[in-house]
Amino acid sequence: MQRNSVPPTNRERLLDLLRVSGTSSRIDLVEATGLTAGTISNLVRVLVEEGLVEETGRAASRGGQPRRMLQLRADSRCAVGVHFERGGIELVLTDFTGRTIGASRVDSDQRLAPARQLEAVGTRILAMADACGIAPHRVLGIGLVAEGPLDVPSGTLLANEADARWQGQPIAGLLERQAGFPVRLVPVGTAAALAERVLDGGRRQPFGVIYLASSIAAGVVHEGQVFRGADARPVELGHITVDFNGPPCPCGNRGCLSQYSSGAALAQRAASLPGLAEALAGGAGNPMADVQAIAEQATRGHPQARALWKEAARGLGHAAVSLVNLFGLETVVLAGPALAGAGDLLLAEVRSIVQASSCHRALSPVHVERSRHGPLSAAIGGALQVLCASDGTRTQEPTHRMMERS
Numbered sequence: 340m341q342r343n344s345v346p347p348t349n350r351e352r353l354l355d356l357l358r359v360s361g362t363s364s365r366i367d368l369v370e371a372t373g374l375t376a377g378t379i380s381n382l383v384r385v386l387v388e389e390g391l392v393e394e395t396g397r398a399a400s401r402g403g404q405p406r407r408m409l410q411l412r413a414d415s416r417c418a419v420g421v422h423f424e425r426g427g428i429e430l431v432l433t434d435f436t437g438r439t440i441g442a443s444r445v446d447s448d449q450r451l452a453p454a455r456q457l458e459a460v461g462t463r464i465l466a467m468a469d470a471c472g473i474a475p476h477r478v479l480g481i482g483l484v485a486e487g488p489l490d491v492p493s494g495t496l497l498a499n500e501a502d503a504r505w506q507g508q509p510i511a512g513l514l515e516r517q518a519g520f521p522v523r524l525v526p527v528g529t530a531a532a533l534a535e536r537v538l539d540g541g542r543r544q545p546f547g548v549i550y551l552a553s554s555i556a557a558g559v560v561h562e563g564q565v566f567r568g569a570d571a572r573p574v575e576l577g578h579i580t581v582d583f584n585g586p587p588c589p590c591g592n593r594g595c596l597s598q599y600s601s602g603a604a605l606a607q608r609a610a611s612l613p614g615l616a617e618a619l620a621g622g623a624g625n626p627m628a629d630v631q632a633i634a635e636q637a638t639r640g641h642p643q644a645r646a647l648w649k650e651a652a653r654g655l656g657h658a659a660v661s662l663v664n665l666f667g668l669e670t671v672v673l674a675g676p677a678l679a680g681a682g683d684l685l686l687a688e689v690r691s692i693v694q695a696s697s698c699h700r701a702l703s704p705v706h707v708e709r710s711r712h713g714p715l716s717a718a719i720g721g722a723l724q725v726l727c728a729s730d731g732t733r734t735q736e737p738t739h740r741m742m743e744r745s
């Protein structure tokens with residue numbers, strides 16, 4: 340179903356370069372790809388004829404004729420990103436450049452069986468595309484982003500901490516049937532890293548991304564690519580041991596970072612504190628609502644809330660040091676919905692730990708910064724996974740309910 344290990348075609352590489360750079364000349368593309376000027380010229384001609392690429396003005400040349408600049412035609416194709424979070428399912432629609440043009444949300448309903456929940460998601464995707472005036476043939480597919488462990492090639496959820504009924508569900512195939520578009524399963528950390536790679540193309544590499552939501556996910560971008568392990572497995576930063584005497588984790592390890600610093604862990608700890616429990620949103624099955632409430636209390640100076648955040652941030656800081664040391668990173672980006680409330684507190688603590696403790700700090704300072712792409716960056720990364728793996732042509736025709744209706 341998915342092509343995770345097949346190298347990209349020249350056409351895919353060219354589209355990807357234009358997506359990351361925004362605009363490039365033919366000479367820029369020759370230099371970036373190592374392909375001949377003739378090959379680039381032919382590829383560009385075909386892509387312009389197909390309406391996927393357009394010329395946009397001229398740039399000053401390093402001698403000779405001004406260079407004609409190229410860019411993707413934003414409205415030529417679209418992709419959908421769907422992020423399964425514990426409290427709700429976030430949906431985004433992006434244009435061919437990866438810019439968000441629509442967003443929607445489906446609340447998780449624990450009473451619904453997985454197939455029914457995916458049916459609601461499929462219906463909402465079609466309504467979102469409809470509302471944005473997007474014809475089905477322009478949608479290349481759906482990137483379905485979920486927390487692990489996942490079997491990415493088969494599109495199956497291997498386990499689900501929050502709801503055991505999802506365990507073993509072939510969710511990519513189920514959603515494909517509901518929405519009528521090809522679906523690719525994408526780990527959260529991979530999606531979050533992809534969003535930074537494409538939308539912040541100028542950032543120095545290698546860099547790491549830590550995505551904090553109900554769970555903790557991470558990704559690493561090196562030499563223009565998001566790191567993928569065997570079968571497209573992500574960087575499982577949430578399951579590194581921070582206390583080897585700690586409790587067993589459902590992943591099989593013990594004392595994992597996720598058990599201390601994830602949104603779900605934070606919500607669980609706050610609920611057990613009499614001075615804080617009453618201030619929580621009481622979002623059963625929605626830890627992020629509680630995390631927002633804890634963040635609000637922390638910014639108002641509530642001592643228990645501040646202590647909880649600081650402890651979670653310490654865990655993340657030391658995990659970030661491990662990520663920096665393992666991959667030789669110069670930059671760590673913090674992302675995810677948990678940053679919405681207490682992001683400054685989190686950033687300051689993680690930055691101070693990383694700058695004081697990473698192995699090679701004497702050689703160059705490690706930057707710790709916040710993602711510029713907001714709480715939906717994982718959903719956006721899901722759509723980008725579809726765009727980046729596409730040569731702009733549909734690989735399968737939509738079996739479309741929108742078409743059946745019209």
Ligand SMILES: [Zn+2]
Pocket residue numbers: 577578579588589590591592593595597
């Ligand atoms: Zn674990």
